[in-house]
Amino acid sequence: MNILLETPRLILRPLELSDAEAMFAMDSHPEVHRYLWQKPSTDIAESIKVIEYVNRQYNQHSIGRYATILKETGEFIGWTGIKFVDDHVENGNTNFYDYGYRLNPKFWNKGYATEATNFWLAYGIDQMKVSDLNAYTHAQNGASNKVLGRCGMSFMEDYPDESGVLWKWWQMKNTNL
Template sequence: MNFILETDRLLLRPLELSDAVDMFAMDNNPEVHKYLWQNPTQTVDEIIKTIEYVQMQYERNKIGRFATILKETGEFIGWTGIKFVDDHTENGNSNFYDYGYRLNQKFWGKGYATEASIAWLDYGFNQMNIEKMNAYTHSQNGASNHILQKVGMNFMEDYLDKEGVIWKWWQLENPKRK
């Protein structure tokens, strides 16, 4: 992957192994994992394996989660992006496009997730010609649920995961394909 998306305040670029330390700082925070299975990352080696897995997704699917960088300072603030889910089933679905993001806690509440989401939805619909974009969030994650609604995604249904946790399923159809 060698393309970069740009917004007013953000650069969205493929994840690199050099992002591992910053990504670990984010993923080691229990608050970041409050609505993500309560399982913070314990070592940088786990992050390196995650980045390598995402890089394999770039090769296989030509898309994946991207490092999200604050233009003004060059700081890694998290990851955002489109993933083609072909490695598991979610809410009875497989082989679908999923939009997602995860930001370091110190960058929450500044509009970055919304800004990146708008850019990724535009890219997915207008450059990739995706028919439907999906997303899923923990039912109690009010901030993420609000962001998805704000960027135009439609709440479809609640569903239970294998541990009995309630998640929300979101979807948006490509407006150009209707």
């Protein structure tokens, strides 16, 4: 996949194996996993497997999480984007479009998550013509919950996962369809 997308400060492109080192640096940081099952990466091979998985998603669904690059410096700041969830059930749902992001902590609180989220939600609705775009966040992740609400997603409900952890289910409906 050779799609390059841009926001005012970010370049969004498909993940590549060359992103593995920067992705591992992000995913091995404990704070990144505070609201993600508390399992930071311990080996770069985990990042390589994720990139290979995402590349299979590009081939199967023509969409997936994208490397998110800071235009000013060329740094990999994390990943953002839409994926089609068909490999598990979340809040009783499968076969749905999911928006998500993960950023390296040194890029938190700079508005990048909001900028990328606004872009991807518009892309999903206007370009992909998705009828419903969903997201889910840990109930205690105040920053991510605030970003999704600020960017126009509607909070639908709280739900527990299989281990009893509470999550929030978000949705944006395409009113143009």
